[in-house]
Amino acid sequence: MASREVSTMIKQGFISDPTLSLSFSPSRTTLSSRPYSPSSSPPPPTESARPSHNNPTLFEMMSEEALRGSKTIEESRKKTQRRVAKFLTELKAYSFKNGGLGLSDVKLTVVSRDGYRVAMDVHRRVLSEKSRFFAEKLSQRREKGVSHTVEISECDDVEVYVETVVLMYCDDLKKRLIGENVTKVLALLKVSAAIMFDAGISSCLEYLEAVPWSEDEEEKVVSHLSQLELDGSMTEVLQRVSSEPSTSARSDGILLNLLSGVLQAKDDKARREMKTLFSRLLREDSFDDDNRFDVSKDTLYHLCHRCLSSLVLCLSEATAIDGSRRDRGVLMAEIAREADNLQWIVDILIEKRMANDFVKLWADQRELAELHSKIPTMYRYEISRITAQLCIAIGRGNILVGKESRFSLLATWLEALYDDFGWMRSASKSVDKKLVEDGLSHTILTLSMRQQQAILLKWFDRFLNKGDDCPNIQRAFEVWWRRAFIRQYTDAEDSSQLQITVCSYPS
Numbered sequence: 001m002a003s004r005e006v007s008t009m010i011k012q013g014f015i016s017d018p019t020l021s022l023s024f025s026p027s028r029t030t031l032s033s034r035p036y037s038p039s040s041s042p043p044p045p046t047e048s049a050r051p052s053h054n055n056p057t058l059f060e061m062m063s064e065e066a067l068r069g070s071k072t073i074e075e076s077r078k079k080t081q082r083r084v085a086k087f088l089t090e091l092k093a094y095s096f097k098n099g100g101l102g103l104s105d106v107k108l109t110v111v112s113r114d115g116y117r118v119a120m121d122v123h124r125r126v127l128s129e130k131s132r133f134f135a136e137k138l139s140q141r142r143e144k145g146v147s148h149t150v151e152i153s154e155c156d157d158v159e160v161y162v163e164t165v166v167l168m169y170c171d172d173l174k175k176r177l178i179g180e181n182v183t184k185v186l187a188l189l190k191v192s193a194a195i196m197f198d199a200g201i202s203s204c205l206e207y208l209e210a211v212p213w214s215e216d217e218e219e220k221v222v223s224h225l226s227q228l229e230l231d232g233s234m235t236e237v238l239q240r241v242s243s244e245p246s247t248s249a250r251s252d253g254i255l256l257n258l259l260s261g262v263l264q265a266k267d268d269k270a271r272r273e274m275k276t277l278f279s280r281l282l283r284e285d286s287f288d289d290d291n292r293f294d295v296s297k298d299t300l301y302h303l304c305h306r307c308l309s310s311l312v313l314c315l316s317e318a319t320a321i322d323g324s325r326r327d328r329g330v331l332m333a334e335i336a337r338e339a340d341n342l343q344w345i346v347d348i349l350i351e352k353r354m355a356n357d358f359v360k361l362w363a364d365q366r367e368l369a370e371l372h373s374k375i376p377t378m379y380r381y382e383i384s385r386i387t388a389q390l391c392i393a394i395g396r397g398n399i400l401v402g403k404e405s406r407f408s409l410l411a412t413w414l415e416a417l418y419d420d421f422g423w424m425r426s427a428s429k430s431v432d433k434k435l436v437e438d439g440l441s442h443t444i445l446t447l448s449m450r451q452q453q454a455i456l457l458k459w460f461d462r463f464l465n466k467g468d469d470c471p472n473i474q475r476a477f478e479v480w481w482r483r484a485f486i487r488q489y490t491d492a493e494d495s496s497q498l499q500i501t502v503c504s505y506p507s
Contacts, residue, residue, distance in 0.1 A: 077116070080159055084118055087162045091120060094169035101125060106138070109151040110161045118158055120165060124148065130168040132196035157187060164191040164200060173203035182208065182217040186224045193228050201230065209237045255295045259303060263341045275344050282348055297354045300345055304358060307342040308365065311383070314338060315371035318379075332379040339382035346386060350393045359390055359401045363408040372416055377423050384420035385428070387413040388436045395442030406443060407451050414455065418462060422469035433471075441476035452480045 056064070095101060104121035111117040127134035138148060155161050167188070170176045177185060185204050192200030208221060222241060225234045262278060265271035282295060314335045318328070349355040372380050390409060393399040417440075424431045444455055456477050463470045483489065 083159055084162050087166050088120065091166050091169060094166065095123070106148045106150060108165065109149070110155055110158050111151060111153045112155050112158045116158055118162055120162065122165060126168050130197055130199060132198070134195065160187045160191050164188055164195070164197065167200050168197065173199060174206060177203060177207045180207070182211065182213060183220065186220060190224065190228065193230065201233065205233060205237055251294070252296050252299050256299050256302065259295070259299070263303065263307070279344070279347065283351060295348070295352070300349055300352070300354060301357070303345050304342065304361065307338055307345065308368065310338045311335065311342070312368050312371065315368065315375060319371055319374040335379055336382045339386065343382070343386055343389060346389050350389070350398055353398070355390070355393060355399050356401050359399060359409055360405045362386065362390060363405060363412050366412055369412050369416055377420055378427070381420035381423040381427065384413070384417045385424060385431065387417045388424070388431070388439065391443045392435055392439030394446070395439035403447060407447055410443070410455060418470055421471050437471045437473055440471055441473045444473065444476050445479055449483060453484070456480050
């Protein structure tokens, strides 16, 4: 036989028996069927040989670490040997059960990358019928009464190869796989595909299609199946994770329906839970640049306009002169719910970096701000939390809008925020007082000096009268004071004199 043919057979893992006048080994001069024993590892040191002092040297520490590593490898190898021995016993039982097979005529040896080898006495008829790989190789030598030796080298997992051979003798593969874990079945599938064991491939795929997967297992299944060339046989398995190609319009339609359902939910507990879930899911999507199923800006602003319209309607009804036909308590609860809904959408806009346009939209809600001032604080303070949200985001640099929009926001809603701050602080545990004050301070300090002066002098007067019921933005006042009277950076375009009005209060 030509040396090129011999090399090819070595790579394919097929070696004929010495009785056929061919004798060679893939990478060794001799072959041995003796089970591998890790005798090369040094014996553990006795207690008398160990150092008696309490501070071991670096060499001693390294030796101890190497010893522990050697013990771990040895224990792992012993576990593998026990499992392999169990499979070999099972193989003998199947062979005995199928007495018509006669004596074994193939010695199949499986060798791992580290040299661990397992030899099995198997039947050419079984290998040829169940595996197209073995059928092709064994058909090349049909001499009657001649045995064969087959060696499969450089195996990733000898245990899996042995178990796959056992499966070839099994009558009910599906029953045999019950109770196995997904990782093990994926390994069996890989080996079955490599040796073209069609029944094994089918059974493994049926198992994977039927059992549930964890998220980690799902990634493994998709990864393994994408690497194996199984044509259309894996379609059923992947149906649970693969979807039809979708357009952005279709995605928007699905998300709009889902988010609308959350906003209109009748059960408050379920609504809160779904808001938390969607916030997390949409936050995960924002970190995936290749994500093709994301919420669009148009969808979010459509929901914003819907919430704003509902708020205006509810507040108009609540402030009607002749009174509302609806129960006032129910109406006020609806106002709080719509405000909470809008806060949630604004949070998503900020997270998605789409909130710039909302600042102007919120600043233009003068009708809503006017209605807001006409209902009791205990029902309306949730609306002012939206202003606080925007100020915090602007103060952190998460919203970038022009100076005019920032000033217009405060011109429309700052007085309302002042009025509601006491209720916000005491009634809502989720409101961080300092966070709101810092956000408001930073937002004010981004304005022109003239605008800062107008806002801070009004705040000064209000704070002296209201105290803790007014946001404490002393830090912004200090910065403005230093800018106005200590550093005094002059600007040719804004050289007007600053005017301070001192108010006298009764003692």
